[in-house]
């Protein structure tokens with residue numbers, strides 16, 4: 081015998097459960113509805129617990145009815161989950177959709193342009209080409225020989241410490257490194273062609289420098305090399321002066337200060353008036369009123385020996401300027417690190 085009241089109750093519980101599952105509007109709500117409709121404290125579970133009060137035949141019958149109800153509700157919950165998850169996925173994709181046409185129509189998308197450092201590099205190349213130089217490039221991963229030894233810095237030379245860098249596991253330990261300056265390209269160029277040489281060599285360099293207002297760990301230099309007969313220090317000073325005027329205009333003054341580089345003799349540091357404080361002294365120029373742009377000097381005879389050029393027949397000068405530093409000075413940028421922030425409000429100005 082079936083208890084009609086219990087059968088009705090099962091039907092009511094099932095239809096209420098169905099309504100609750102169908103009312104769930106997203107996967108989270110469905111999870112709560114499932115717990116309420118099918119969980120341990122659900123009306124269906126309570127009905128199941130009442131089966132013990134029935135006689136065996138009725139218990140079997142009602143048990144089967146409750147199980148069928150539960151199966152239908154479980155199937156419905158599964159269908160709802162699929163539908164709701166699909167809808168949620170579509171909503172997410174819609175929200176994340178990037179329609180560049182729409183952005184362009186609304187004037188939101190801006191046409192990109194070259195980074196300030198790239199613009200300055202291009203301009204430097206143009207300036208030097210106009211002065212009669214050609215442009216060359218070299219690899220960023222260099223051997224110890226090109227980066228140090230051929231530049232008159234044998235192993236354990238103390239000057240190597242100034243250019244501490246990152247070594248690569250591409251051969252014997254400490255033989256391949258990320259170049260610390262563009263000077264190794266001088267060596268490659270002198271090996272590749274006989275004098276006369278009038279060339280500039282721009283490129284990326286790496287050092288274990290802690291970034292600050294005037295330093296980055298990855299930065300750019302432009303190297304210059306002139307090798308010809310009868311080249312003097314006067315030619316070097318004149319070239320740097322001509323470059324300063326062409327690149328900065330009349331407001332910025334330059335000076336050469338005696339210095340030391342193992343690959344040039346004599347050597348000098350090329351400095352210009354700090355544009356932030358106009359020479360008065362500030363944080364950017366460490367209070368000196370001058371900003372160092374690079375090093376220069378007459379090519380050391382040992383460098384000529386390393387590449388097989390006769391130092392009695394030829395003389396030359398070389399220089400290496402920081403491109404990021406030139407960009408910093410020309411735009412009056414207090415902190416070089418802003419070049420790497422990728423803040424469009426900053427980069428968009430140039």
Ligand code: FA5
Nearest residue numbers: 261289295296299372373374375376398399400402405
């Ligand atoms: C050199 O690298 C020499 N190779 C330059 C040279 C070439 C001298 C040819 C003589 C003949 P120095 O370490 O001073 O020298 O670096 C040259 C310039 O690179 C610096 O004046 C600066 O403008 C730039 N520079 C150096 N280190 C950094 C850095 N960490 N971040 C940004 N710019 C840097």
